[in-house]
Each structure stands twice: as C-alpha cells, then as structure tokens.
Amino acid sequence: MPYREGxxxxxxxxxxxxxxxxxxxxxxxxxxxxxxxxxxFIVLYxxxxxxxxxxxxxxxxxxxxxxxxxxxxxNVSDYVQLLxxxxxNRLSKFVADVGKExxxxxxxxxx
Numbered sequence: 001m002p003y004r005e006g007x008x009x010x011x012x013x014x015x016x017x018x019x020x021x022x023x024x025x026x027x028x029x030x031x032x033x034x035x036x037x038x039x040x041f042i043v044l045y046x047x048x049x050x051x052x053x054x055x056x057x058x059x060x061x062x063x064x065x066x067x068x069x070x071x072x073x074x075n076v077s078d079y080v081q082l083l084x085x086x087x088x089n090r091l092s093k094f095v096a097d098v099g100k101e102x103x104x105x106x107x108x109x110x111x
Contacts (some may be wrong), residue, residue, distance in 0.1 A: 090108075
C-alpha cells in the first residue's frame with residue numbers, strides 16, 4: 001500500500017484495520033460514508049483477535065509489541081503501566097467471581 005509523500009504512515013492497527021473497514025463502508029446517495037453498527041462490531045472483533053495473536057506471539061518481547069502498536073511520538077510507559085493495572089484488576093475480579101484462573105482466552109475476554 002503506497003503512501004504519498006508527506007502523508008503520515010498509519011500505525012500497525014491502522015494498517016490492519018484499513019482493508020477490513022474499507023469492506024464494510026457504505027455510501028449514501030446524499031451525505032457521507034457510514035458503517036453499520038453490526039459491521040463495526042465485526043471490525044472491532046477482528047482487530048481484537050489480531051491484537052491477541054500479536055500479543056501472544058510477542059509476549060516475551062513486550063517492548064517490541066508496544067513499539068509496533070503505538071505512534072513513535074507517544075509516551076508509552078504510562079500507558080503500558082495503566083493497561084497492566086487494568087489487566088491485573090480484571091484477572092483478580094475473574095478469579096474472585098469464577099474461583100479459578102481462565103483456561104481459555106475467550107472465557108476471560110467475554111467474562
């Protein structure tokens with residue numbers, strides 16, 4: 001996918017999302033383009049699963065994964081700490097409610 005000179009290159013999530021989003025964009029006769037609500041969930045689910053696979057593949061190289069998924073000028077250390085805190089809280093809530101650690105990825109995510 002070529003980019004014009006001066007045009008910002010997309011992040012990895014933007015690059016992965018563009019073919020999916022382009023397939024579900026609808027055009028009105030009058031007005032701009034839109035995406036149906038159901039289609040937006042399909043796009044979000046697909047991107048979430050791609051991110052889960054990337055996270056699983058790069059779990060031992062977390063700094064590489066963070067660089068792949070963020071803009072170069074972003075302050076990622078604060079963001080990563082916040083996400084780690086949310087993940088630990090979510091896991092502890094899951095264990096408290098269910099009584100065991102999750103055995104499957106979707107079991108934890110759709111909790």
